[in-house]
Amino acid sequence: MGNRKKIVTVKVPATSANLGPGFDTLGIALNAYLEVKLKLYENDKIIYHGEGQETISLNIKDNYVYKAIRLLFEKAGQNSGVHLEINNNIPVGKGLGSSAAAIVAGFFAANELIDNSFTAEELVNWAVQLEGHADNIIPAVYGGLTTAMIYGDQVYYQKITLPEELQIIVVVPDFNLPTEKSRSVLPAQLNLTDTVSNLQRACFLLASIFNGDLTHINKAMDDMIYQPLRKQFVPGFDEVLTAAKSNGAVGTALSGAGPSIIAFATGKPDGIGEAMKTALLASNIDSRIYYLHPDQKGIHLQTESI
Numbered sequence: 419m420g421n422r423k424k425i426v427t428v429k430v431p432a433t434s435a436n437l438g439p440g441f442d443t444l445g446i447a448l449n450a451y452l453e454v455k456l457k458l459y460e461n462d463k464i465i466y467h468g469e470g471q472e473t474i475s476l477n478i479k480d481n482y483v484y485k486a487i488r489l490l491f492e493k494a495g496q497n498s499g500v501h502l503e504i505n506n507n508i509p510v511g512k513g514l515g516s517s518a519a520a521i522v523a524g525f526f527a528a529n530e531l532i533d534n535s536f537t538a539e540e541l542v543n544w545a546v547q548l549e550g551h552a553d554n555i556i557p558a559v560y561g562g563l564t565t566a567m568i569y570g571d572q573v574y575y576q577k578i579t580l581p582e583e584l585q586i587i588v589v590v591p592d593f594n595l596p597t598e599k600s601r602s603v604l605p606a607q608l609n610l611t612d613t614v615s616n617l618q619r620a621c622f623l624l625a626s627i628f629n630g631d632l633t634h635i636n637k638a639m640d641d642m643i644y645q646p647l648r649k650q651f652v653p654g655f656d657e658v659l660t661a662a663k664s665n666g667a668v669g670t671a672l673s674g675a676g677p678s679i680i681a682f683a684t685g686k687p688d689g690i691g692e693a694m695k696t697a698l699l700a701s702n703i704d705s706r707i708y709y710l711h712p713d714q715k716g717i718h719l720q721t722e723s724i
């Protein structure tokens with residue numbers, strides 16, 4: 419099985435999950451990418467460049483790209499070595515879907531290399547099982563703004579196209595926040611009033627974006643359930659949101675499990691990022707500002723004969 423004479427290149431976007439009220443449900447793909455080149459090889463050789471290089475290179479076989487490739491090969495009964503080159507531009511451990519991108523890249527690249535034995539639905543379901551969060555996996559695969567639904571043991575999704583003029587500002591603090599730690603403060607039970615508020619806001623947010631009317635999304639993105647609990651991990655969180663809004667952001671949220679913070683804007687976004695960075699600095703947190711756009715396509719696969 420497999421063609422020893424091809425090289426597969428896969429590019430997968432960063433993602434921001436939750437978008438405020440859509441916890442474990444909504445996600446958006448962003449134009450910062452993980453790129454992977456994969457070919458069959460006599461033994462495993464892995465080269466890693468970019469974000470996470472210092473830490474990930476130390477235990478490269480624990481890397482999610484490699485793990486997903488091996489899992490896929492196991493399912494296909496393939497045990498050849500691989501030559502894997504990873505170039506990562508997605509900040510790692512910052513709530514921007516770096517693990518989801520790695521897992522998606524691994525499964526899809528490996529499947530392409532061994533001649534597409536599995537369907538995209540199978541790959542997506544395995545990716546969600548391995549990563550744990552459909553709200554990052556789905557936009558990484560399909561792009562745009564997506565809403566994921568787990569029903570039984572299957573993942574279903576819908577995608578909506580984002581307004582062209584949407585600008586995205588992400589402020590990435592210089593510390594990591596592991597997802598397990600960020601999830602450890604989630605409540606075991608929810609209050610009905612907060613739950614209903616979140617449902618109203620999540621539906622309102624989706625309909626606003628679908629209709630291209632962003633007038634009230636700042637209110638719709640004001641999560642009642644987990645952000646109030648998670649913000650203890652991001653010093654200056656409220657001040658960053660206020661700074662973004664008072665400089666023209668139309669919506670703000672903790673990005674995924676954090677610690678990054680995402681803001682939406684429709685006009686020139688420059689002042690917003692600076693204001694968010696300054697607000698974090700007031701709490702002694704340094705950060706990087708990313709000015710991004712939605713990625714509308716998702717995974718990009720290319721195969722070359724060699």
Ligand code: HSE
Pocket residue numbers: 435436441442443513515551553554597600601674675
């Ligand atoms: N929805 C998940 C969370 C995303 O917020 O914990 C984790 O990447």
